[in-house]
Amino acid sequence: MIRPTGFLRAAAAASILFASALSAGAAPSMLVDANTGAVLDSEQAFQRWFPASLTKLMTAYVAFRAVQQGEVTLESPVRISAKATNEPPSKMGYPAGTVLTLDAALKIIMVKSANDVATAIAESLGGSQEAFAARMNSEAKRLGMTNSNFVNPHGLHDDRQYTTAHDLAVLALALRAQFPQYASYFSIEALGSGKDVIENHNTLIGRFTGADGMKTGYTCPAGYNLVASATRDGRTMLAVVIGATSVATRADKAADLLARGFSLPPAQGPKLWEVKAAAAEEAAPPVNMRETVCTKTAAKERREALDEKGRLVFRSAHLTGGELPTPRVTPILIGNATGPASPFMPEVERPAMIGNIPVPLPRPDYTPPVEASAKAPSDGVTQ
Secondary structure, three states: OOOOOHHHHHHHHHHHHHHHHHHOOOOOEEEEEOOOOEEEEEEOOOOOEOOHHHHHHHHHHHHHHHHHOOOOOOOOEEEOOHHHHOOOOOOOOOOOOOEEEHHHHHHHHHHOOOHHHHHHHHHHHHOOHHHHHHHHHHHHHHHOOOOOEOOOOOOOOOOOOEEOHHHHHHHHHHHHHHOHHHHHHHOOOEEEEOOEEEEOOOOOOOOOOOEEEEEEEEEOOOEEEEEEEEEEOOEEEEEEEEEEOOHHHHHHHHHHHHHHHHHOOOOOOOEOOOOOOOHHHHHOOOEOOHHHHOOHHHHHHHHHOOOOOOOOOOOOOOOOOOOOOOOOEEEOOOOOOOOOOOOOOOOOOOOOEEOOEEOOOOOOOOOOOOOOOOOOOOOOOOO
């Protein structure tokens, strides 16, 4: 249920209602007027949650900061390492040694949500995933994301990696306010890679009037997550929905939140940076959705919710159903990295030699997650 003063009521009564709200299936959310920073709606916004591929918003933020600080340009190289090739899906599957521009790599992680490319960005700009994660946490602290911790750049599950709806709203607002020149990265309808067309997983684009970004995420522990923005008549709304049980339900909730925001007059407060967590929320561990979304029963329910053509069915009156027009395709190319390499970029990995003969690099091992099947998507798949 959408409550315009939900944040104030939740904050006042969190110690009483917190556990019961979660057990009843309430998914954290937040709605913010991006023009004023006013919080228009909030539900369990300080509950820790696994971010899944929403993590890549912070990966992009760190990359934009590296460009801003003169370390790299959008034409700088991002090199796929042997370690990157070993990441589980979603992935592009480029062989080790492939070089992309930072521009192409950022487009790929926003649309395809490719974990191998996210790892390559981290290694190419930070020297290693660990060093890049340290930069992610430093930026999060600087932005005021007070209840987040990052250990990887892609969002594949790790118990130590968590955030909140509030902190994701802070990040999304910072991306729009500080880097408006990069807004197009979050609204790409589809990418063209050779003969393949990769469509954006954000179902609000093309279905919600004014939708202009930003990012989706999914793992079994996180559920279905979405940060969505929309602009109408000069007003921009940001909605964060995490822990939904399907692609359709996260889209429905985000659309309803955004529409409600546009229906309200401009508000002056409370501001996003002024609201604080209740003690019960700060103390609660991240919620794990695995037993809710990654069971055979849950998969069956999602299949049965599709229409006769296997398409998503939306309940929100603010979303357009049916087929969409052919998406506009943004091409991506390998190579053409003419910009300076990051000062932290590792040396090229070179195979060992026996005499003058290189020892072939071994094929990376990969064991699919337990959930990987047609009935239950793997933890690495972003939808």
